[in-house]
Amino acid sequence: MEKMKCSKCGNPTSVGFVLETGYYYALSVSQWVEGKPKESFWDNGLNLDGKAEYPITAYRCTNCGHLEFYAYAQGEENTSLQEKKQHIHPI
């Protein structure tokens, strides 16, 4: 996979994720959810109403610590990186 560069200083980034601890300290990856949050007493705090959810991928710059978040659909990550490279470095 191609390395993501930091948008602030141009140095390489390390790929990671945002950790979420749930009920009984169950570990999971934080999700991006479409739209605004809607509170609900019956749905563990928030009602998602079938909204789109994508796991958050976080790139951390190895030089300045800047974080960039992406919420890829399944299989979308490689396509997005290639499209971004073409916009930055047109052939």
Ligand SMILES: [Zn+2]
């Ligand atoms: Zn940086």
